[in-house]
Amino acid sequence: MAKGLSDRQRQILRILETSSKELSGQELHKLGCELGQSMGLATVYRNLRVLQQAGRVRCRHLPSGELLYSPLERDVHHLTCLECGTSQPLTSCPVEQQGLKLPTPEGFEPLFHTLEVFGYCAKCKPE
Ligand SMILES: [Zn+2]
Numbered sequence: 482m483a484k485g486l487s488d489r490q491r492q493i494l495r496i497l498e499t500s501s502k503e504l505s506g507q508e509l510h511k512l513g514c515e516l517g518q519s520m521g522l523a524t525v526y527r528n529l530r531v532l533q534q535a536g537r538v539r540c541r542h543l544p545s546g547e548l549l550y551s552p553l554e555r556d557v558h559h560l561t562c563l564e565c566g567t568s569q570p571l572t573s574c575p576v577e578q579q580g581l582k583l584p585t586p587e588g589f590e591p592l593f594h595t596l597e598v599f600g601y602c603a604k605c606k607p608e
Pocket residue numbers: 562563564565566567601602603604605
């Protein structure tokens with residue numbers, strides 16, 4: 482496993498895999514420091530990008546513009562409230578259930594997908 486990855490990339494991947502939740506670059510940076518594996522924020526982001534290109538890490542955007550990262554294997558999607566920003570996980574992946582039925586151009590190799598649903602939670606729903 483983790484063949485062809487640098488030590489830094491393996492560190493980041495391990496932190497993501499042991500975390501129960503998605504992590505931002507900032508949080509990864511902070512956790513790395515706590516584990517005595519400190520690396521600069523720019524290094525974290527650069528390696529996250531490599532991990533994404535290697536198909537090992539997925540990320541999603543929050544309405545705030547923040548990016549959250551998780552291991553590729555974690556196929557979880559979220560319903561996010563536009564008002565308060567809270568995210569609730571979907572209990573299953575609709576893409577996984579139906580298969581990725583896309584008119585994929587010839588030669589394109591899909592690595593992962595993201596699916597985000599935005600709206601208002603019960604608390605913030607406009608009257
Ligand atoms: Zn809300």
